[in-house]
Amino acid sequence: MRITAAAALATIVGFAAGGSATAQDLGPQIKKLGEGIYVYVGKNFNSNCGIVLTQDGVVLIDSGHNPTDSRAILDAVKKLTPMPVRFLIDTEPHPDHTTGHFIFSPSATIIAAEGAGESMRARERQDPQRIEKLAATSPAMKAALEGYKFITPDVEYHDKMTLRVGERTFELMYLKGVHSEADSAVWLPKERVLFSASAFVVDQINILRPFVTIPDILAAGKRMKALNPEHVVPGHGTPGTVKIFEDGEKYYALLLDRVGKAVKEGKSLDDIKKDVQMPEYASWATQDRYPTNIEAAYKMVTAK
Ligand SMILES: [Zn+2]
Numbered sequence: 112m113r114i115t116a117a118a119a120l121a122t123i124v125g126f127a128a129g130g131s132a133t134a135q136d137l138g139p140q141i142k143k144l145g146e147g148i149y150v151y152v153g154k155n156f157n158s159n160c161g162i163v164l165t166q167d168g169v170v171l172i173d174s175g176h177n178p179t180d181s182r183a184i185l186d187a188v189k190k191l192t193p194m195p196v197r198f199l200i201d202t203e204p205h206p207d208h209t210t211g212h213f214i215f216s217p218s219a220t221i222i223a224a225e226g227a228g229e230s231m232r233a234r235e236r237q238d239p240q241r242i243e244k245l246a247a248t249s250p251a252m253k254a255a256l257e258g259y260k261f262i263t264p265d266v267e268y269h270d271k272m273t274l275r276v277g278e279r280t281f282e283l284m285y286l287k288g289v290h291s292e293a294d295s296a297v298w299l300p301k302e303r304v305l306f307s308a309s310a311f312v313v314d315q316i317n318i319l320r321p322f323v324t325i326p327d328i329l330a331a332g333k334r335m336k337a338l339n340p341e342h343v344v345p346g347h348g349t350p351g352t353v354k355i356f357e358d359g360e361k362y363y364a365l366l367l368d369r370v371g372k373a374v375k376e377g378k379s380l381d382d383i384k385k386d387v388q389m390p391e392y393a394s395w396a397t398q399d400r401y402p403t404n405i406e407a408a409y410k411m412v413t414a415k
Pocket of ligand 1: 205290
């Protein structure tokens with residue numbers, strides 16, 4: 112996209128001064144996946160953030176769960192390179208991925224799938240006190256929110272987008288009906304690193320909103336597995352491999368099998384919610400979201 116004289120100069124400075132930080136300097140939450148590719152891993156299923164260095168500046172994939180995370184991410188970037196964050200790609204519009212926009216905007220161009228800005232505005236209208244409440248959670252959070260502004264993406268793409276920054280290529284793919292109104296997977300084909308958004312989470316029950324369908328989730332998993340990634344970084348949970356998709360597929364297959372049998376026995380949705388359990392996954396977090404999984408499974412098995 113835009114290559115400015117300042118960016119070119121930054122590249123030269125970057126060769127001279129960048130890349131001196133070691134993994135230890137970067138703190139326990141930063142995991143290195145490859146040369147110039149890092150993940151800030153959220154604690155307790157908080158959202159992850161990808162940090163990708165290029166010869167022409169930094170690209171972030173998401174901006175951290177809370178502004179305290181966003182500031183820690185910015186500190187890590189500064190240790191890694193003197194170059195600026197030029198692009199921030201949102202894997203979804205929910206606040207646990209986007210509240211930190213203000214820390215990187217306007218110097219970074221924020222990119223998301225079509226509908227992301229509208230999704231953000233709709234949530235903001237529902238909870239106008241959100242930032243005040245967040246600031247009240249701790250003095251550190253209040254400090255991190257200094258200068259807060261509500262910022263929606265600068266660019267919304269339709270279906271697919273290719274972004275070239277420095278020597279790297281980022282392929283953005285809209286994932287329909289998997290988690291939010293505007294989910295994006297981000298694929299680095301040369302590096303074989305995939306940021307897979309929140310279509311599948313790890314060791315956790317996902318929330319399946321009314322517009323989310325299990326066929327859409329499974330189709331997204333199939334499409335992402337077909338890329339043959341070496342690293343898979345989910346929106347939430349420990350980064351891993353395609354096993355993340357396979358574990359999710361196994362879970363949904365078992366759920367659909369059980370709900371399907373119950374439907375054949377003539378049980379109602381209410382009965383199924385009471386009767387159909389998944390004890391094999393009792394250790395997964397956020398069990399309170401399980402009823403939304405039953406509803407989605409019921410919808411799928413009863414669809415004509
Ligand atoms: Zn979300």
